[in-house]
Amino acid sequence: MRGKIYFVGGGPGDPALIAMRGMELLRRAKTVLAPGFFKDTYKEHLAGKEVLEPFDYHHAELVARIDACLDRGDDAVFLVPGDLAVFSPVQSIIDYFGESAEVVPGVSTMNAASAALKRTFDLPGVSHSTIVTSPKTITGSPDSISDLSRHRSTMVLFMNNKPVEELVAELSEGYAPDTPVAVIYNVSLPGQEILMSRLSALAADVDHGRFRDEDVFKLVIVGGVLAATEDPSWWDRRKDTRDARHAAKKK
Numbered sequence: 698m699r700g701k702i703y704f705v706g707g708g709p710g711d712p713a714l715i716a717m718r719g720m721e722l723l724r725r726a727k728t729v730l731a732p733g734f735f736k737d738t739y740k741e742h743l744a745g746k747e748v749l750e751p752f753d754y755h756h757a758e759l760v761a762r763i764d765a766c767l768d769r770g771d772d773a774v775f776l777v778p779g780d781l782a783v784f785s786p787v788q789s790i791i792d793y794f795g796e797s798a799e800v801v802p803g804v805s806t807m808n809a810a811s812a813a814l815k816r817t818f819d820l821p822g823v824s825h826s827t828i829v830t831s832p833k834t835i836t837g838s839p840d841s842i843s844d845l846s847r848h849r850s851t852m853v854l855f856m857n858n859k860p861v862e863e864l865v866a867e868l869s870e871g872y873a874p875d876t877p878v879a880v881i882y883n884v885s886l887p888g889q890e891i892l893m894s895r896l897s898a899l900a901a902d903v904d905h906g907r908f909r910d911e912d913v914f915k916l917v918i919v920g921g922v923l924a925a926t927e928d929p930s931w932w933d934r935r936k937d938t939r940d941a942r943h944a945a946k947k948k
């Protein structure tokens with residue numbers, strides 16, 4: 698019987714953050730596609746397996762390697778950085794394998810960043826929406842950070858090599874100068890570091906070389922939620938609303 702390829706959310710780096718189902722599939726797989734630092738962070742889980750760096754191959758070669766594995770009747774695991782839902786360049790491979798492909802969700806870097814900051818991204822009266830975006834990448838899509846900043850919602854930016862002055866200029870189209878900004882490097886990895894700043898101070902606060910280096914993993918989070926406190930009466934309002942709804946149903 699032909700094997701399957703499982704696209705497993707590998708999380709932000711720490712293997713303790715993979716889902717139990719993903720870990721079980723990884724344990725059973727003979728072939729694993731492990732991009733970037735996963736070869737190191739998952740080292741003990743990859744021992745004795747055929748481990749491929751997916752970005753070493755062009756598309757046709759890569760799917761041929763996976764096809765050969767599935768044709769032998771073996772399963773393969775593709776460790777997807779973070780979670781498939783955001784900025785995952787694997788859609789064409791999932792589509793190629795169709796019914797032979799399955800996806801297991803994972804912890805996105807932005808979930809791990811929220812945990813590291815101990816901050817939710819929405820608070821009543823501060824921001825009810827979260828914009829997840831990234832500066833222009835190899836897709837060539839137009840940058841829309843200036844336009845998006847006008848919503849003044851919480852913004853999560855998966856950063857590549859945009860200079861900090863340019864980023865600040867675009868964000869300043871919408872956000873006030875005193876808007877809190879967090880830069881989080883290497884979430885869940887040994888070098889994890891959090892820099893808290895304000896939009897007007899960000900260019901002075903960051904190490905420009907490190908910020909521009911696309912090999913340095915970082916997220917930028919912008920918005921009032923980073924510093925706001927939640928009015929505890931919202932808890933009581935939620936409880937009262939729920940109690941009223943249940944009482945109405947019982948009538």
Ligand SMILES: C[S@@+](CC[C@H](N)C(=O)[O-])C[C@H]1O[C@@H](n2cnc3c(N)ncnc32)[C@H](O)[C@@H]1O
Pocket residue numbers: 709710777778779780781782783784785786804805806807854855856857881882883884885886914915916
């Ligand atoms: C191609 S995207 C992958 C996003 C992934 N699908 C997710 O759910 O987090 C790669 C970008 O994610 C961010 N990233 C990935 N791992 C990270 C980490 N451990 N710490 C901070 N940022 C990370 C960086 O912005 C990096 O440029």
